[in-house]
Amino acid sequence: AQSVTQLDSHVSVSEGTPVLLRCNYSSSYSPSLFWYVQHPNKGLQLLLKYTSAATLVKGINGFEAEFKKSETSFHLTKPSAHMSDAAEYFCVVSELTGNQFYFGTGTSLTVIP
Amino acid sequence: DTGVSQDPRHKITKRGQNVTFRCDPISEHNRLYWYRQTLGQGPEFLTYFQNEAQLEKSRLLSDRFSAERPKGSFSTLEIQRTEQGDSAMYLCASSLYSGGWAGENIQYFGAGTRLSVL
Numbered sequence: 001a002q003s004v005t006q007l008d009s010h011v012s013v014s015e016g017t018p019v020l021l022r023c024n025y026s027s028s029y030s031p032s033l034f035w036y037v038q039h040p041n042k043g044l045q046l047l048l049k050y051t052s053a054a055t056l057v058k059g060i061n062g063f064e065a066e067f068k069k070s071e072t073s074f075h076l077t078k079p080s081a082h083m084s085d086a087a088e089y090f091c092v093v094s095e096l097t098g099n100q101f102y103f104g105t106g107t108s109l110t111v112i113p
Numbered sequence: 114d115t116g117v118s119q120d121p122r123h124k125i126t127k128r129g130q131n132v133t134f135r136c137d138p139i140s141e142h143n144r145l146y147w148y149r150q151t152l153g154q155g156p157e158f159l160t161y162f163q164n165e166a167q168l169e170k171s172r173l174l175s176d177r178f179s180a181e182r183p184k185g186s187f188s189t190l191e192i193q194r195t196e197q198g199d200s201a202m203y204l205c206a207s208s209l210y211s212g213g214w215a216g217e218n219i220q221y222f223g224a225g226t227r228l229s230v231l
Contacts (some may be wrong), residue, residue, distance in 0.1 A: 009153075036222075044115065044156070044204070044222035090155050094218070099169065101146075101220060103155030 002027045002075075002093045006104035014112045019078040021107045023091030026072065032094040033074045034101075035065055039087045047089075050074060061085070086111045117134040117223035119205050125229045126195055133191045134226045138207030145188050146220060147180055155203050162188060163210065195230045201225060202227050 007022040025031055033050040048059025055067045065076045073093060091104040118137045126132050138145050144163050148156035159178065160170045164185035173179070178196075182188040192199055206220040 041224060043224045044206075046219060046221070049219065092155075099144075099161060099218070100158050100172075101148075101156075102158070105153070105155050 002031065002095055002102045004033075004091045004093045004102060004104040006091050006107050008088075008107050009105065010108045012110040012111070012112060013081045015083055016080050019076070019081045019085065019109065021076040021109065023061050023074045023076065023104060024072050025074055025091070025093045027088075027093055033065075034092040034094065035059065035063070035074075035076050036090045036103075037087045038090065039105075044090065046059060047076070071112065081109075081111045083111050083113065085109060114219075117205055117207050118128045119203075119223040119226050121226055122156055122224065123227045123229075125231065127231050128195060128197060130195055131191065131193045132171075132195055132228065133189050134203055134205075134228075135187060136187050136205030136223060137187045139209075139221055141184075142207035142209050143185070144208045144210045144218070145182055146206040146208070147188070147190050148206065149174070150202040150204055151224070152201075159190075174191070192228075195228075200228055200230045 003026045005024045035047040036044040037047050038044045048057045049062050050057050050067045057065050063078050088106045088108050090106050092101050094101050120135045146161040147159040150156040160180050162182040165182050177193045180190045202225040204225045206217050206222045208220045210218050
C-alpha cells in the first residue's frame with residue numbers, strides 16, 4: 001500500500017530564509033512522487049515530480065525536492081522564501097499506473113515579512 | 114482559460130437534498146478524477162474515468178455517491194440524500210494518459226466545488 005506522511009502541519013519562515021517541508025513515503029515498489037501547492041480559492045498546482053531519472057528534482061518557482069530511498073523521504077526545499085510562497089503544500093505518492101494519488105495531510109507554509 | 118473548470122464553486126443545501134456537480138476537463142485529456150477534501154486533510158480519491166468508462170469506483174464513499182462521464186468529456190458527481198458529513202470540497206482533475214509510467218500521468222486540478230450541508 002502507498003501512503004505519505006507530512007511531518008509538519010504548519011511551518012513558519014521569514015521572507016528570504018530557507019524553506020524545508022518534510023515528507024516520508026511508504027510504497028511497496030519504486031514510487032512516483034509529487035509535490036502540489038494549493039493557494040486559497042485556486043486549484044492544486046503541480047510543483048515537481050520524481051520520475052527516477054534523477055534523485056534531485058527541480059520544480060517551478062525555485063523549489064526542489066530530493067528523493068532518498070534509504071530514508072524513504074522526499075523533502076521539499078527552497079533556498080529563499082517569498083511572500084507569494086505562503087500556501088498549503090501536499091506531498092503525493094502514486095500507485096504504479098498513476099491512476100490513484102495518495103495525498104498527505106498537507107503542510108501550511110506561512111512566510112513572515 | 115483552458116484549465117479544469119468546476120461548477121458551481123459553492124453549493125449550500127439542506128440535509129436530504131440531492132446535489133450534482135459538474136467538471137469540465139482539459140479538452141484533450143482522456144482521464145478524469147474526482148476527489149473529496151475535508152478541512153485539514155489532503156484530497157481523498159473517489160473515482161476516475163478513462164474516456165466514458167468508469168475504471169474505479171470502489172472508493173466512492175457510499176451508494177449515495179455516483180459519477181458519470183457519458184460522452185467522455187465533462188463529468189458529473191451526484192450525491193443523493195445529502196448528510197452533514199458530506200460537507201467538503203469536491204475536486205476534479207484530468208490527465209492525458211498514454212499508458213506509460215505513472216510519473217508521466219500528471220493530474221491537473223480544478224478549483225473545486227465547496228459543499229455545505231445544513
